[in-house]
Amino acid sequence: MAALAAPRMQVGDVTVEGLSDGLLKTSVDLVLGMDRAQAAQLVGSADGSVFIPVNNFLIRRGGKVIMIDAGAGNTMQPTLGKLPANLRAAGVPPESVTHIVMTHLHPDHANGLVDDAGAPHYPNAEIVVHETEAEFWMRPDAANDPDRVKGNRARTRINLKPYLPRIRRVRDGEEFSGFTPVLAPGHTPGHTCWVLAAGSGGGFMAFGDVVHLSAIQITHPDAALTYDLDKDRAIQSRKRILDMAASERLAIAGAHVNAPGFGYVVRKGSSFAFEPAG
Numbered sequence: 001m002a003a004l005a006a007p008r009m010q011v012g013d014v015t016v017e018g019l020s021d022g023l024l025k026t027s028v029d030l031v032l033g034m035d036r037a038q039a040a041q042l043v044g045s046a047d048g049s050v051f052i053p054v055n056n057f058l059i060r061r062g063g064k065v066i067m068i069d070a071g072a073g074n075t076m077q078p079t080l081g082k083l084p085a086n087l088r089a090a091g092v093p094p095e096s097v098t099h100i101v102m103t104h105l106h107p108d109h110a111n112g113l114v115d116d117a118g119a120p121h122y123p124n125a126e127i128v129v130h131e132t133e134a135e136f137w138m139r140p141d142a143a144n145d146p147d148r149v150k151g152n153r154a155r156t157r158i159n160l161k162p163y164l165p166r167i168r169r170v171r172d173g174e175e176f177s178g179f180t181p182v183l184a185p186g187h188t189p190g191h192t193c194w195v196l197a198a199g200s201g202g203g204f205m206a207f208g209d210v211v212h213l214s215a216i217q218i219t220h221p222d223a224a225l226t227y228d229l230d231k232d233r234a235i236q237s238r239k240r241i242l243d244m245a246a247s248e249r250l251a252i253a254g255a256h257v258n259a260p261g262f263g264y265v266v267r268k269g270s271s272f273a274f275e276p277a278g
């Protein structure tokens, strides 16, 4: 079967390919700091339920095949876990992935690292993750940690087990193959945006879960989500990253930004708007 072209965005000399893991069913009931009816209206949903994409991205660079995040695997909903098949359909065998740059280690980004038996989907890949994120999810539980954190830690041990000899923990200011981590904590303690300078053509930012519901949180960055471990910090980070993306005219790729998942953040009044690319 001929490879299907993935949606792509050109930023200077960098080509970013969008690869879907599928759709995640969620609800505006998870939105905090906004009237429910307004939230439902913004996402265009009569009953408040909404499907958001789980996007992953691929960048080929200097002989490396670099993927951003790894999807949910078969652990969450039957509409997810499509990434390995979509990679193959795009002509990219999972074995050819050399690096997986993680925005954070939540289930919909990291559970797809392994199959149902715990074997790696990407047997030749090194995991690149901010040291703060790795440390938080790999440390032993404290007695007063929330059950949700304990559960995610237990799952992180499964996700990372086959990759343990190949985990690259990156510090602030340290660069990996042109990618510079920009810590954007709150959603998780080490949630990270990754900025890649793109020759003379500006820059690219993988911005992970800076927004979950892109129809709401780009125009209303004060709206938080119950998934955020530290909501106030997540709001601060969101505003700072949206401001940075607009000021520096960075092309952004968001894990849950509506298809095709990439474009530009622009200022609109005292807030922001999104211009899809392509």
Ligand SMILES: [Zn+2]
Residues within 6 Å of the ligand: 106, 108, 109, 209, 255, 256
């Ligand atoms: Zn997510």
